[in-house]
Amino acid sequence: MARTTFEGEVPEEQIDVCPVTETQNVIAGKWKIIILWHLKETRRFGELQRLVPGVSKGILTSQLRELERDQMIHRKVYQEVPPKVEYSLTDAGKSFIPILENMGEWGRKYAMGKQKTKKTI
Amino acid sequence: MARTTFEGEVPEEQIDVCPVTETQNVIAGKWKIIILWHLKETRRFGELQRLVPGVSKGILTSQLRELERDQMIHRKVYQEVPPKVEYSLTDAGKSFIPILENMGEWGRKYAMGKQKTKKTI
Protein backbone atom coordinates (compact mmCIF):
# COMPACT_ATOMS: atom_id res chain seq x y z
CA MET A 1 0.00 0.00 0.00
CA ALA A 2 2.52 2.59 -1.13
CA ARG A 3 1.46 6.16 -0.67
CA THR A 4 3.15 9.47 -1.30
CA THR A 5 4.13 11.77 1.51
CA PHE A 6 2.68 15.21 1.16
CA GLU A 7 4.52 18.34 2.12
CA GLY A 8 4.02 19.40 5.69
CA GLU A 9 2.87 15.94 6.61
CA VAL A 10 4.24 14.47 9.79
CA PRO A 11 7.01 11.97 8.93
CA GLU A 12 6.30 8.41 9.96
CA GLU A 13 9.32 8.46 12.23
CA GLN A 14 7.65 10.97 14.51
CA ILE A 15 4.30 9.29 14.75
CA ASP A 16 3.48 7.95 18.19
CA VAL A 17 6.77 9.07 19.69
CA CYS A 18 5.87 10.59 23.04
CA PRO A 19 8.96 11.49 25.06
CA VAL A 20 7.44 10.38 28.35
CA THR A 21 6.36 7.07 26.88
CA GLU A 22 9.80 6.71 25.37
CA THR A 23 11.28 7.03 28.84
CA GLN A 24 8.70 4.63 30.22
CA ASN A 25 9.73 2.01 27.67
CA VAL A 26 13.37 2.25 28.69
CA ILE A 27 12.87 1.94 32.44
CA ALA A 28 10.06 -0.60 32.28
CA GLY A 29 11.29 -3.80 33.86
CA LYS A 30 11.13 -4.83 37.46
CA TRP A 31 14.80 -4.23 38.30
CA LYS A 32 16.05 -1.65 35.83
CA ILE A 33 15.71 1.45 37.99
CA ILE A 34 17.49 -0.03 40.97
CA ILE A 35 20.16 -1.44 38.65
CA LEU A 36 20.78 1.96 37.09
CA TRP A 37 20.89 3.42 40.57
CA HIS A 38 23.72 1.15 41.61
CA LEU A 39 25.50 1.71 38.32
CA LYS A 40 26.20 5.29 39.30
CA GLU A 41 29.44 3.54 40.08
CA THR A 42 30.95 0.91 37.83
CA ARG A 43 30.01 -2.52 39.08
CA ARG A 44 30.82 -6.11 38.35
CA PHE A 45 28.08 -8.66 37.69
CA GLY A 46 28.27 -10.45 41.02
CA GLU A 47 28.48 -7.14 42.80
CA LEU A 48 25.24 -6.06 41.17
CA GLN A 49 23.57 -9.28 42.15
CA ARG A 50 24.51 -8.68 45.76
CA LEU A 51 23.39 -5.04 45.63
CA VAL A 52 20.03 -5.84 44.09
CA PRO A 53 18.30 -8.03 46.65
CA GLY A 54 16.24 -10.88 45.33
CA VAL A 55 17.24 -10.92 41.70
CA SER A 56 18.51 -14.11 40.09
CA LYS A 57 21.38 -14.42 37.63
CA GLY A 58 19.11 -15.09 34.70
CA ILE A 59 16.84 -12.16 35.29
CA LEU A 60 19.70 -9.83 36.12
CA THR A 61 21.32 -10.80 32.85
CA SER A 62 18.18 -10.17 30.82
CA GLN A 63 17.60 -6.77 32.42
CA LEU A 64 21.23 -5.81 31.80
CA ARG A 65 20.97 -6.95 28.18
CA GLU A 66 17.91 -4.80 27.62
CA LEU A 67 19.55 -1.76 29.18
CA GLU A 68 22.55 -2.40 26.97
CA ARG A 69 20.31 -2.70 23.91
CA ASP A 70 18.75 0.63 24.82
CA GLN A 71 22.21 2.15 25.12
CA MET A 72 21.87 2.95 28.80
CA ILE A 73 24.81 0.87 30.01
CA HIS A 74 28.08 -0.45 28.70
CA ARG A 75 29.40 -3.95 29.19
CA LYS A 76 33.15 -4.39 29.39
CA VAL A 77 34.55 -7.92 29.33
CA TYR A 78 38.02 -8.60 30.66
CA GLN A 79 39.51 -11.60 28.89
CA GLU A 80 40.96 -13.39 31.87
CA VAL A 81 40.33 -16.21 34.25
CA PRO A 82 38.33 -16.10 36.30
CA PRO A 83 36.05 -14.03 34.07
CA LYS A 84 35.46 -10.41 34.95
CA VAL A 85 32.78 -8.16 33.53
CA GLU A 86 32.20 -4.56 34.43
CA TYR A 87 29.01 -2.62 33.83
CA SER A 88 28.93 1.15 33.62
CA LEU A 89 26.63 3.91 32.43
CA THR A 90 26.84 5.26 28.90
CA ASP A 91 26.38 8.98 28.28
CA ALA A 92 22.66 8.40 27.91
CA GLY A 93 22.72 6.46 31.15
CA LYS A 94 24.67 9.15 32.96
CA SER A 95 22.24 11.78 31.76
CA PHE A 96 19.57 9.79 33.54
CA ILE A 97 21.26 10.05 36.94
CA PRO A 98 19.55 13.31 37.95
CA ILE A 99 16.20 11.61 37.47
CA LEU A 100 17.35 8.70 39.59
CA GLU A 101 18.46 11.09 42.30
CA ASN A 102 15.10 12.81 42.18
CA MET A 103 13.31 9.49 42.35
CA GLY A 104 15.37 8.51 45.36
CA GLU A 105 14.70 11.79 47.10
CA TRP A 106 11.02 11.63 46.24
CA GLY A 107 10.77 8.03 47.41
CA ARG A 108 12.33 8.98 50.70
CA LYS A 109 9.77 11.70 51.35
CA TYR A 110 6.92 9.64 49.92
CA ALA A 111 7.80 6.67 52.11
CA MET A 112 7.91 9.11 55.00
CA GLY A 113 4.29 10.07 54.45
CA LYS A 114 3.07 6.51 54.74
CA GLN A 115 5.59 4.89 57.03
CA LYS A 116 2.96 2.80 58.78
CA THR A 117 2.51 -0.91 58.23
CA LYS A 118 5.71 -1.38 56.29
CA LYS A 119 6.21 -5.06 55.72
CA THR A 120 9.53 -6.76 56.36
CA ILE A 121 10.69 -9.86 54.61
CA MET B 1 9.17 -15.48 68.24
CA ALA B 2 9.06 -12.32 70.31
CA ARG B 3 12.34 -10.56 70.65
CA THR B 4 13.37 -7.34 72.25
CA THR B 5 14.52 -4.40 70.21
CA PHE B 6 17.89 -3.15 71.23
CA GLU B 7 18.83 0.49 71.27
CA GLY B 8 20.28 1.74 68.03
CA GLU B 9 18.83 -1.20 66.20
CA VAL B 10 17.18 -0.54 62.88
CA PRO B 11 13.39 -0.62 63.33
CA GLU B 12 11.60 -3.26 61.29
CA GLU B 13 9.68 -0.56 59.46
CA GLN B 14 12.85 0.58 57.76
CA ILE B 15 14.11 -2.80 56.70
CA ASP B 16 14.14 -3.36 52.96
CA VAL B 17 12.68 0.05 52.27
CA CYS B 18 14.78 1.42 49.45
CA PRO B 19 13.53 4.82 48.29
CA VAL B 20 14.26 4.13 44.65
CA THR B 21 12.45 0.81 44.77
CA GLU B 22 9.60 2.53 46.58
CA THR B 23 9.30 4.92 43.66
CA GLN B 24 9.57 2.05 41.20
CA ASN B 25 6.64 0.31 42.86
CA VAL B 26 4.44 3.38 42.51
CA ILE B 27 5.09 4.08 38.85
CA ALA B 28 5.23 0.45 37.74
CA GLY B 29 2.34 -0.16 35.36
CA LYS B 30 2.25 0.30 31.64
CA TRP B 31 0.23 3.53 31.61
CA LYS B 32 0.86 5.20 34.95
CA ILE B 33 3.59 7.61 33.91
CA ILE B 34 1.73 8.93 30.89
CA ILE B 35 -1.43 9.16 32.99
CA LEU B 36 0.33 11.22 35.65
CA TRP B 37 1.79 13.35 32.90
CA HIS B 38 -1.64 14.28 31.59
CA LEU B 39 -2.95 14.80 35.10
CA LYS B 40 -0.75 17.86 35.47
CA GLU B 41 -4.13 19.32 34.64
CA THR B 42 -7.36 18.01 36.10
CA ARG B 43 -8.97 15.61 33.65
CA ARG B 44 -12.18 13.69 33.26
CA PHE B 45 -12.18 9.94 32.62
CA GLY B 46 -13.08 10.08 28.95
CA GLU B 47 -10.63 12.89 28.44
CA LEU B 48 -7.85 10.72 29.83
CA GLN B 49 -8.84 7.86 27.61
CA ARG B 50 -8.54 10.10 24.58
CA LEU B 51 -5.22 11.54 25.75
CA VAL B 52 -3.68 8.15 26.44
CA PRO B 53 -3.67 6.41 23.08
CA GLY B 54 -4.46 2.73 23.06
CA VAL B 55 -5.69 2.22 26.58
CA SER B 56 -9.05 0.58 27.19
CA LYS B 57 -11.61 1.62 29.78
CA GLY B 58 -10.94 -1.38 31.97
CA ILE B 59 -7.21 -0.96 32.08
CA LEU B 60 -7.42 2.79 32.51
CA THR B 61 -9.71 2.23 35.46
CA SER B 62 -7.37 -0.26 37.11
CA GLN B 63 -4.34 1.97 36.66
CA LEU B 64 -6.24 4.93 38.08
CA ARG B 65 -7.41 2.85 41.03
CA GLU B 66 -3.85 1.84 41.84
CA LEU B 67 -2.60 5.42 41.61
CA GLU B 68 -5.44 6.40 43.90
CA ARG B 69 -4.55 3.63 46.34
CA ASP B 70 -0.96 4.90 46.35
CA GLN B 71 -2.24 8.39 47.08
CA MET B 72 -0.92 9.88 43.87
CA ILE B 73 -4.25 11.05 42.48
CA HIS B 74 -7.63 12.10 43.75
CA ARG B 75 -10.94 11.00 42.33
CA LYS B 76 -13.83 13.45 42.53
CA VAL B 77 -17.29 12.19 41.65
CA TYR B 78 -20.01 14.64 40.70
CA GLN B 79 -23.40 13.21 41.58
CA GLU B 80 -25.27 14.09 38.43
CA VAL B 81 -26.48 12.61 35.17
CA PRO B 82 -24.72 11.97 33.01
CA PRO B 83 -21.98 10.97 35.45
CA LYS B 84 -18.90 13.15 35.71
CA VAL B 85 -15.64 12.19 37.39
CA GLU B 86 -12.56 14.33 37.66
CA TYR B 87 -9.09 13.09 38.38
CA SER B 88 -6.39 15.33 39.80
CA LEU B 89 -3.01 15.03 41.49
CA THR B 90 -2.70 14.86 45.25
CA ASP B 91 0.15 16.66 46.99
CA ALA B 92 2.28 13.54 46.61
CA GLY B 93 1.32 13.43 42.96
CA LYS B 94 2.13 17.09 42.44
CA SER B 95 5.51 16.61 44.07
CA PHE B 96 6.21 14.06 41.37
CA ILE B 97 5.70 16.54 38.52
CA PRO B 98 9.34 17.70 38.39
CA ILE B 99 10.38 14.09 37.81
CA LEU B 100 7.81 13.79 35.04
CA GLU B 101 9.14 16.95 33.44
CA ASN B 102 12.67 15.60 33.65
CA MET B 103 11.56 12.32 32.14
CA GLY B 104 9.87 14.15 29.29
CA GLU B 105 12.91 16.29 28.65
CA TRP B 106 15.22 13.30 28.88
CA GLY B 107 13.00 11.24 26.59
CA ARG B 108 13.08 14.00 24.01
CA LYS B 109 16.87 14.10 23.93
CA TYR B 110 17.16 10.33 24.19
CA ALA B 111 14.78 9.79 21.29
CA MET B 112 16.81 12.35 19.36
CA GLY B 113 19.95 10.29 19.68
CA LYS B 114 18.39 7.22 18.10
CA GLN B 115 15.77 8.65 15.81
CA LYS B 116 16.46 6.04 13.18
CA THR B 117 14.24 3.06 12.50
CA LYS B 118 11.38 4.35 14.61
CA LYS B 119 8.46 2.00 14.11
CA THR B 120 5.01 3.34 13.38
CA ILE B 121 1.83 1.54 14.23
Place this chain on the structure above:
DNA sequence: CGGTATCCGCCGGGATACTG
Protein backbone atom coordinates in the same frame (compact mmCIF):
# COMPACT_ATOMS: atom_id res chain seq x y z
C1' DC C 1 32.86 -15.81 37.85
C1' DG C 2 29.50 -14.79 34.81
C1' DG C 3 26.90 -16.29 32.42
C1' DT C 4 23.19 -19.80 29.04
C1' DA C 5 19.35 -22.95 28.45
C1' DT C 6 15.04 -24.50 29.65
C1' DC C 7 10.78 -24.89 31.70
C1' DC C 8 6.96 -22.98 34.06
C1' DG C 9 3.58 -20.20 36.71
C1' DC C 10 1.36 -16.15 37.23
C1' DC C 11 -0.71 -11.99 36.58
C1' DG C 12 -0.86 -7.67 34.18
C1' DG C 13 -2.94 -6.20 30.41
C1' DG C 14 -6.38 -6.56 26.59
C1' DA C 15 -11.17 -7.55 24.45
C1' DT C 16 -15.86 -7.81 24.92
C1' DA C 17 -20.34 -7.43 26.97
C1' DC C 18 -23.17 -5.37 30.22
C1' DT C 19 -24.81 -1.41 33.66
C1' DG C 20 -26.27 2.72 36.82
Place this chain on the structure above:
DNA sequence: CAGTATCCCGGCGGATACCG
Protein backbone atom coordinates in the same frame (compact mmCIF):
# COMPACT_ATOMS: atom_id res chain seq x y z
C1' DC D 1 -20.40 9.01 30.81
C1' DA D 2 -17.91 6.20 33.52
C1' DG D 3 -17.49 2.67 34.80
C1' DT D 4 -18.04 -3.21 36.24
C1' DA D 5 -17.73 -8.10 35.15
C1' DT D 6 -15.57 -11.91 32.75
C1' DC D 7 -12.67 -14.34 30.11
C1' DC D 8 -8.42 -14.92 28.04
C1' DC D 9 -3.59 -14.72 26.55
C1' DG D 10 1.34 -13.56 26.22
C1' DG D 11 5.22 -12.70 28.17
C1' DC D 12 7.86 -11.26 32.10
C1' DG D 13 9.88 -12.87 35.81
C1' DG D 14 11.48 -16.83 38.71
C1' DA D 15 13.79 -21.55 39.59
C1' DT D 16 16.87 -24.87 38.37
C1' DA D 17 20.57 -27.07 35.91
C1' DC D 18 24.49 -26.80 33.16
C1' DC D 19 28.78 -24.44 30.96
C1' DG D 20 33.39 -21.87 29.36
